[in-house]
Amino acid sequence: MHHSYTLFQTFLKQLGCVLLILSIGICMASGKTDSLPLDQWEYIQVDDSRAKWGDWNKPGFLRSFGLDAKDINGDGNAEIVAGRYIYINPTGDLTEPWKRVDFGLNVDGLLIMDVDGDDYGDVIAAALPDIYWLEATDIMGHSWNATKVASIPATGHVNGQGYALKQVIPGGKPEIILAGGDGIYLITVPESPLGTTWESTRIAHPAMDEGFDMADFDGDGDLDLAAGLQEGKAFSMLWFSNPGDGSADWPSIEVSTELDTPDRIVCADFNGDGMINTLDLNIYKDLHRTPPGPSCCVP
Numbered sequence: 319m320h321h322s323y324t325l326f327q328t329f330l331k332q333l334g335c336v337l338l339i340l341s342i343g344i345c346m347a348s349g350k351t352d353s354l355p356l357d358q359w360e361y362i363q364v365d366d367s368r369a370k371w372g373d374w375n376k377p378g379f380l381r382s383f384g385l386d387a388k389d390i391n392g393d394g395n396a397e398i399v400a401g402r403y404i405y406i407n408p409t410g411d412l413t414e415p416w417k418r419v420d421f422g423l424n425v426d427g428l429l430i431m432d433v434d435g436d437d438y439g440d441v442i443a444a445a446l447p448d449i450y451w452l453e454a455t456d457i458m459g460h461s462w463n464a465t466k467v468a469s470i471p472a473t474g475h476v477n478g479q480g481y482a483l484k485q486v487i488p489g490g491k492p493e494i495i496l497a498g499g500d501g502i503y504l505i506t507v508p509e510s511p512l513g514t515t516w517e518s519t520r521i522a523h524p525a526m527d528e529g530f531d532m533a534d535f536d537g538d539g540d541l542d543l544a545a546g547l548q549e550g551k552a553f554s555m556l557w558f559s560n561p562g563d564g565s566a567d568w569p570s571i572e573v574s575t576e577l578d579t580p581d582r583i584v585c586a587d588f589n590g591d592g593m594i595n596t597l598d599l600n601i602y603k604d605l606h607r608t609p610p611g612p613s614c615c616v617p
Contacts, residue, residue: 337365337400364398364405364416371401371476374424375445383479384428390439390459397459399427399441404459421462425450428481429494433511442494444481446472449496449518451511468516471499473527479581480530486541487564495543497527501567502545502558519566522558524549528581533594535559535585543568544596546580553577555596 338361372378382401390397395407402421408414421427425443433440439454441462449468455461478497486493486504494505501523505516522530522545530545535557543558554575558568573596580598588595 337368337398337405338363360413362412365403365418368401368403371424371426375476377475380475382426383477384426384443384481386428386430386441388430390430390441390454391457392437397430397439399430401426403427404439404441404462406459417460419460419462421452421464423450423464425452425464426477427452428496429483431483431492431494431507433491433507442481442483444477444496446470446477446498449494449505449516465512467511468505468518470496470503470505470518470520473497473499475527478527480526480528480545482530482532484532484541486532486560495521495530495532497525497530497545499527501525502530502543519564521560521566521568522556522570523567525556525558526581529583531583531585531596533585535594538562544573544583544585546577546583546598547572548579553580555580555583555598 371380371382384399384401386399387396389395393409395409397407398405402425404419404427406417406419408416421443425445427441427443429442431440431442433451437457439459441452443450443452447469448466449470451465451467452462455463480497480502482495483492484495491507494507496503496505501520502525503518504521505518508514508516522543524547525545526548528546530543532541532543534540535542536559540560540562542560545556545558547554547556554572555577556570557573558570560568577598582598584597585594587593
C-alpha cells in the first residue's frame with residue numbers, strides 16, 4: 319500500500335444509513351491559510367442507501383461504527399471506509415459521485431493502514447470475535463480479499479465502538495487498538511503478516527467497549543490510555559499507565575467519577591499549558607500531572 323496520509327478528514331459523520339461530508343469552502347489559490355472561514359460549510363451526501371449490519375446478521379437494528387479516511391490508491395485523494403463499504407474519491411471533486419465498493423462480507427471497516435508495504439490498499443475490519451485484514455486485489459480498490467488475522471471477545475453490540483491506530487511500541491508498524499467485550503486490546507502487525515495469527519494483548523481491564531484515546535499523560539515518552547468504566551449505573555474515567563514492557567492489563571488510576579456515559583473521549587493539550595486534557599461527550603476535565611502520575615482531575 320502507498321504510504322498514505324489524511325488529505326481530507328475535516329468532519330465525517332455517519333447518521334443512520336446516510337454518509338455525509340461537511341467541508342469548508344476555502345480558496346487555497348491565494349495561499350492564505352491563517353484564517354479559515356469557519357462559517358462557510360458545504361453539505362455533500364456521499365451515500366443515502368447504505369445497508370446496516372443488521373441486514374445480514376443479528377441484531378437486526380445494529381448499524382456500523384467504523385469510519386476512516388486515507389488515500390488507498392496513491393492518487394493523493396482520501397477514500398472513505400465506513401462499515402462494509404469503501405468509497406473511492408472522485409479525483410478530488412467531492413461533489414462528484416463516490417464509487418461505493420462492498421467488501422463482500424459483513425464486517426465493520428475501522429482503520430486504513432499499510433499492512434504489508436505493497437501498492438494495494440489495506441483495511442482493518444471487525445466482525446467480533448474475528449478481526450480481518452482486507453486487502454485490495456487491484457490498485458484502485460474496486461475488489462478485496464479478506465483474511466482473518468486475530469480474535470478478541472465480542473461486545474454486547476457485537477463490535478466495539480473504540481478503535482485507533484497508534485505507535486505504542488517503538489519501531490515497526492503502528493499498533494491496532496480495539497475495544498472488545500472484556501477490555502481494550504493492542505494488536506501487533508507482524509513483519510510478515512500473511513499466514514500467521516497476529517498477537518493480541520489486553521491492555522485495559524476493566525473498561526467500556528466504547529470510545530477511548532491515547533496520550534502521554536505522565537511524560538515518560540510512551541502512550542497511555544484514557545477510557546471509561548461502567549459499574550452498574552455508575553460511570554468513571556480511568557487512566558491506564560503504559561508500563562513500557564509489552565505486558566498486559568496496564569495499571570489504572572481513577573481520575574473522575576463525575577461522568578454520564580463517557581463513550582467518546584479525546585486527549586489533547588487544549589490550553590497550551592503542556593498538560594494533557596481529556597474531553598468526552600458529557601464533561602471536560604483537566605488531568606494535571608504531578609509526578610509520578612495524575613493527582614487530580616478538576617473542571
